[in-house]
Amino acid sequence: MPPTDQSSFTKGFSVQNQHDRDRNGSLLVNIQSRVLSNLSDLLTEFFHKMDDAFFDLAEQSASNNEQNLYFEAMRELRLHARDVDTELRKELAYQFDLLQKRQRDDEAGNHDSDNLSLVDKNRVEVDVALTNIRNKIRTHYPELQLQFCRRLNQYLDIDWLNESNNPLGCDTLVNAFSRAIEKLELPLKVRLMVFKYFERQVAENLQQTLIEANKILADAGIQAEPKKAAKPAPETTEANSDSKHHADQPSSGQQTAEATPPTLEQAFASNYEYTVAFEQVQAIMANFYKGSLNNRLFAVKQGQPAPELHREDLLNVLARLQSAERDSLQDEDPTNNQYDHQDVRLLLEHQLAHTVRERGARKLKQADDDVINLVSMVFEFILDDHNISPEVSLLLGRLQIPVIKIALADKQFFSNVNHPARRLLKLLSQAAIGWEKESVLQRDLLMEEIRNVVTRVLNEFEVDNLALFSELEKSFSSFLMEETRRADTIEKRVLQAAKGQAKTEQARSTINQLINDRMQGKTLPSVVIDMIDGPWRVLMLQRLMRHGRDSDEWKHCLKTVDDLIWSIQPANAAADRDRWVKIIPILLKEICSGLEGIKHPGLEVDKFLSSLWEIHGQILQTPPDQQLPNSRKVDHTISEPAPGNRSASTQQVSQSVTPDKAAGTLSAIERQKLKAAERRALLDPRNNIDADLRKTLLTLKTGQWIEVHTLEGKIRRCKLAYRDASSDLYIFVSRRGNKVLETNLDSMIRMANADELRLLENVSMWDRALSNVMSRLNRNIEAEPAT
Template identity: 30%
Template sequence: MQTDAKVVPLNTGATQQSPTSSVGRLPVALIQVRDKTAVQLKQSLQVLFDNADDTLFEMADRASSNAEQNAFFEAMRDLRLKRKSIERAFLQKVFESFSTLNQYEIGKAPQLDAVSFDSLSLVQNDELEETVALDAMVAKVMNRDGIALGHLTTRLNTLVSKKVDDKANPLGPRLLCEGFLDACRSLGVEIKVKLIILKLFEKYVLTELDRFYAEANQLLVAAGVLPDLRSAPARRQSDRPGNAARPAQSGQAAGASEGPAAEEGVQEVFGVLQELLSQVRGSAMPRREQPADAVPVSSIDLLRLLSHLQQHLPQQSSADYDMRFSLDQLLSRASARSGRTRVVGQVDDDVINLVSMLFEFILDDRTLPDSLKALIGRMQIPMLKVALLDKTFFSRGSHPARRLLNEIASAALGWVEQDDAQRDSLYHRIEQVVQRLLNDFVDDPAIFSELLADFLSYTGDERRRSELLEQRTRDAEEGRAKAELARRQVEDALNQRLLGRTLPEVVVRLLQEAWSKVLLLTCLKHGVSSDEWTATLQTMDDLIWSVESHEGPEARARLLELVPGLLKSLRDGLASAAFDPFATSEFFSQLEALHVQAFQRLRKPEPVEVLADDGLESPPLLLELPSESEAQDESEPAMVAVIEEIVLAAPGESPTQEPEVSLADDDEALGFVDNLRVGSWVEFQEDEEHKLRCKLAALIKPTGKYIFVNRTGMKVLEKTRMGLAVEFRRSAIRLLDDALLFDRALESVIGNLRRLKGA
């Protein structure tokens, strides 16, 4: 039956694009995943809102004051009224995340908008608390469901053109948390209440993600997307938080309870790496010859040998240290004692090769400073041991050992070589971490979690301090930008009125040295569209007119009417700008003399002929002849012709010199500068021996200034767009890769193995 009903499905906005849209159509399998997950998320949100009233009521009941109690009751009411709009906004975010998966091609960098000073704002405590809570929620999900999410991300990458990682996965915890937080922006609640709502989101939505991931992976497997990549099964309903209480388990026991399927998924990731190694072994990679009677050492014995090397590692280990050579020497001694050739087993040998290749990349990485490379290089044996103990080291991005290495590398990104590195707090802290690993790590990987927590606490404090100083730097630059913009407005106003005119010197000095400050203050406080700005311009126009030559009774009448108000406006303006009262007095005394002369010129009569009584013409007589003193007072004032544009210099500053070279708009160097994003780390080659590492903290759009800070948040450099382009042209600036170090190393190793396989 045909119908004209205007019923539009909820997902049509996400699936149908205009013919000119740059967003690609999603594969059918991915649309199924999106729609099924949207239904599941909607159900979970409904459970959240159904329980929110009870939770907030309990909090109100336990409130310590009437104000706090009223805040909870208001939050309950607000949440009831806006739950539908929050739910709709959140699901819309999810659909948008899916719809943009095919928007960019692999390798194409997204264009980033320039940041102006208008968009800069101080990070408030409320936002910081939101960020901390969000990071903690994301970390819990990644630790619990990282493998299943990783497999889902891998499958997505086979279906879409845009390169997706766990952070950009539409179903990843970070995008979901940020989407929910954005949807809740309309709630007029305090941060304390908002954090409670976030906790409810974690309890009723995020705890269901393992089931969502399992079902999403199963849908894609059924569609033939990487069917051999197996994920860990979802937890039973009875195991979920919020159901039957169960005793807390240690990390080791929890890992063991995941069952053989989880171990199988981990082994498959490691198996892929082994397969790549086996395919290049003997061709691109030399095969290690072993006697027929060789006996592989057990993993336990291998760990003991590595612990011996770890304890006797040279104090200043460098890239020249050959861990494999030292291990072979120990095996030779063990073989001589036992009378049988002892070798490393094939699986353990693959782990050693993989870790060695990872550290080869790390020690060759130009992003790490050389001094810190030496420290990080000493972590190779502890990292090898943890990889032998736990194969999830290669597959789980949230593994404590991997995270520790990544956090150290991230903290070291902005570190600058110093003459006495040992006195630097960051260097000292990294050295403590490395030494603790070398001294204490035997076979319990829990030490990595402990060291990670301590290091995150240290870097968190450092980051908060640097962010505060960085924000102050941005605020100062914002103020400078506003002041510079105001100076330009004042310069334009002065030049429009003075350039090309010849005026008394005292008036030109008064306007340039004194009234310019009044104009500047008015522009900063009220803007150029205000009545106050118009009034200051009018005062300047009146002053200029009052000292110019005029004729006729109308001019004299206007001057008589104008001067009293003009002088009052001038005095009030200069007083508001706190101009030097002594200089003000001198200006006004000279200005008074100018006005007196102007009045005298205007009242000077024309010669009048007087006829005698007898009608005969008599010699002409001048009436009101000026006295000798009046003639001296009427001496012409010093005049000055304004032929050059007035430039107001900022106090204590010299204007930035723009390079004389001019580059084409499509020049590669300008493209590099335009693609710089706020937060990017760069390295400047100041001279042959000195390098400066700094972060782009802000782009002040009105002035075109790029502001760079060091890792403490202190401003160290200021460049213009053209200046940066010139630095890039002469190869004096290099962009530092701030991606996770271990992940880049692993990606490089896999890429190299694949190239060797195809060679």
């Protein structure tokens, strides 16, 4: 445990019987220490955000009373931030105490009832805010919470810990925080804002804390119990497993597994797949019957018996719409595809209303209604999603009717990741993530191939020929393999150049350091300083790159610098005259040979050797304690920026440079040290500015796609092909393998803050859309109760 964690942990927040715990419960000690440390960091960031928010609100206030309200809130939070942190720690330490004693918290259910003395109306608003926080924690980390509970139950040999009452559970954290701010004098409006920011800054950032807590237990050999899959099929997923865990909950909203959005690691991994059982879909859709086709089109109450439209009639309607989409695609001009996508759901409703009246039916089968509504919402998300270019998403949006037909015929479509149609959709979306509109002079082979796939589906697909999707997947895969092969060839050349550049930068850094070590603090003639910092640096770089650090050529080059600096010190000449006399002719010969080796102008070589001969003559006439004429003291020191605001750090660095140097006359060493100082300030873990963004960019994996605004005003899509941590170099290439962007961490942070850089998720558009739609429906269950 780090010293900072240990010191805070032993200030009264540890459980009783410390010695017994160290002997018998060291895992709980480690978990508690890590949890409390992480939560303190989250709370610190939370209070910073609150302070900034209240300050902005105060500046924008329309009246003095409102402005005073926010200033008083700022003052109250600043005064009691440490108290809130302390109380929260005590509350959670109490929960770990109970775990050590294997006792349940019988008062947990009463915490909410006595934590605030509010009138009934205010009480209701506070309860709603606290419930929202609980739901946020419950829905964001179901798998991590489940694993943590199972491991703790196994370690402590108990069976009553669950996702709500464990030390990181939704009830535990919410109760602890509400009690921690109980004594703060905050008006209801401000208190509700505090709860909202706690939800955003703390509840939404618990993932790393849960991961570390699980890791401590896993490293000790305590594994989560194997989950019981709902079906023996290999594609059974975490979402289906979660549904069994919640099966004993009373309400329909709780009976369904929460649709968990992808984590950061999942979202940027191409193999992320989302599944949901159709039974879960029906349970969720039952809460939103008001928006169903049966209710909106036919005014049929939920559960009301009425004649139902036969499946064949519904498929006939879908076939007509599929034909209309096919005809529309054929009439579209591919060179000018500013296509305004038709509202398929609206067209479907119009056709259904006519067909239902014609057939004498009064409603759709409920399962058919649920399928149509869910697929329509998924495609609405796809059309609005910026993860894929609008031109491609509009084209793929034409597959909505075929997907509805597939889902009607096979309800396992939502839970089967190996369904041929889902595999094809995944392949299309992964290929399309890097698509950019080509110039008018270049043939767009990828868009042509995607259009061909969509056209064939609209022309040939019927409910009984799923083999079409397998055939299209195979042909499209072959196309992508050939395109990838060509792109890889180009990309390899780009990376070879990038690696060479990184190697050169590393060599320059090494030379800067070596020269700085030899010259720093010494008083030397200006002509010698300029020669070493100029042409001789070029020679050093050439020999280091060509021969390496162990070569005689490099060692001779470095020794010449040492001999030159030693020879122009009057004190050295007086103390060791014999060596000084012997070294002069050898030195002049080495310098002449070296400068001629890099084809330095002959006149410049002669001029320097003449100046050096004159300097050596002056040394014979200069007392050892005096400096030579036209000399200056070498000082490459640049003050280190203090941690904190990055712009402030950069300002401090800039202030340490003298005015003439700020004008653009920095030496190579000074430029290198300035860059290094700025980078250290940027990477300083104590620098909370852009901490999350910085962490994300530092952990980018090769292959990660981004969308970036270039200096030419274009929007480009490119993927990370190469990253060198030592030189802070990021190389991004296009889908074709050509270099699009060469940048560094500082520039990427500035671009992201200016909304000029956006990370793209390399996942199937269907999985991404289905996950987001199900998550949104789950969040709205309480807001839109079933009618």
